[in-house]
Amino acid sequence: MNRYEHHLTLAARRRPGHPAIVHAGGRTSYAELDAAADRFADGLVQHAAFANGDRCVVFLDNRVETAVAIFGTLRAGGVFSVVNATTKADKLAFVLNNCEAAVLFTQASLAPVALAAAAQAPSVRRVVVVDESAEAEGGDVVGYDAFTTVAEPGCAAARPAGVDIDLAMLVYTSGSTGNPKGVMMTHKNIEHAASSITTYLESHEDDVVLSVLPLSFDYGLYQLLMCVKMGATLVLEKSFAFPQKVLPLLASEQVTGFPLVPTMAALIVQIRNFDPAWAQGVRYITNTAAALPPAHILKLQEIFPHAKVFSMYGMTESKRCTWLPPDQLAKRPDSVGIAIPGTEVWVADDDGRPLPPDTVGELVVRGGHVMQGYWRNEEATAKALRPGRYPWEKVLHTGDLFRMDAEGFLYFVGRKDDILKSRGEKVSPKEVENVLYALPGIREAALVGVPDPIMGHALKAIVVSDREDLDARAILAHCRAHLEEFMIPRTVEFRDALPKTNTGKIRRSVLQAEAEGRPAPDEEAAA
Known part of the structure; x- marks a missing residue:
């Protein structure tokens, strides 16, 4: 038992009635979580022809079904990737295509975004939608209840066993090009990290951890993974x-x-x-x-x-x-x-x-x-x-x-690079700038981080506009419509021009140095 999902199996055997997750819908015991993960794994195999190493993208709020999908995907020999529930369709489509996801798991309230993204991702064989209100069944789309009600339950023999060096998860993080990068972690990687952290925290099975952090954020994700490892209880809140x-x-x-x-x-x-x-x-x-x-x-x-x-x-x-x-x-x-x-x-x-x-x-x-x-x-x-x-x-x-x-x-x-950290999340200036440039009237744009003792960086957009009627409120509204919440600038500054290199590239590092109150880097001046 050297793959990470076995911690759930062991916890369910050791303390079946102990609460694994406390959530908005009630309390889910370890036995119930274990059984639900089994049903999800069976659904992947039977309804999506899931094979060893296939990817399942989980596009949900913080809820018990997110945990079910994580452990069910691992149990089916697959790789999970949890994506922030505020992600827009184009970025979700990039993730789906980049990892060639076989399954997209979402909820009714996010189904319009999920389906728009899945339509751009030919690798997706099934979109699974949770919530009783979901009326999205038919074709490649199936409701959660139908997906987890399989003709031959307990088809564990059909699942590949795998080993601890198999890939377990992809965590997408901002990249300097504007497109997110999928960080590859094996079962062994997760085990090492979780074991180390629970050691210095002196974690034990009677711990109860309250987490409001998104499960798409690795800090939040590991609260779940470490609780299951210890057989402890996670109180999971949305925000x-x-x-x-x-x-x-x-x-x-x-x-x-x-x-x-x-x-x-x-x-x-x-x-x-x-x-x-x-x-x-x-x-x-x-x-x-x-x-x-x-x-x-x-x-x-x-x-x-x-x-x-x-x-x-x-x-x-x-x-x-x-x-x-x-x-x-x-x-x-x-x-x-x-x-x-x-x-x-x-x-x-x-x-x-x-x-x-x-x-x-x-x-x-x-x-x-x-x-x-x-x-x-x-x-x-x-x-x-x-x-x-x-x-x-x-x-x-x-x-x-x-x-x-x-x-x-x-x-x-x-x-060392341009990536900013705001509210605990990595932000790619390029990604935000791409959205700013999509707004008619924006001629030049740069995103900088103003040092903030609480947020790390408070994001500021510096723009050059050729529209007299374009104000900060309109720019921020445009950003809210196209970006996750943590990527939206807090302020907007208008300028007549932005500093550039001899080749016409905007010198963002000069603007960042200015925001931090330090001298501009010398190497940029000659670029």
């Missing part, structure tokens, strides 16, 4: 849009673990009528994406007096890279810590050689959690994965600039 409705669950569900991003922390510390009873059982709080401001760390420690606060750094390509032991928070609140257990990190020069303490360089990561590469993108893979210490290994060059102090603690400095 943190209404904190006063979510926070009481900390008490009513006896939550012990609470993963946050800085935007959530900012809301929590500002709540004046926070009930101390909500926080009594919380044993740990985790944070990743951007660093928490020291003032927020102090306030969280005051609000959650029994909780350890874990500051962490990671990226999709390796899940988690570093963690800061909670007893170091007071001494170095701006540090992202040390390498997670079972891994190695160092700050390197351009040739990958370790640099002395307090020297800025690129963070390099080695370990069993490092991705296999980007799906069908050899150029990007070769840039990120380079030869390591041994002939058979590749190490991850993160593209992020760090320094390490004399005691071995790491500090994030900045990013």
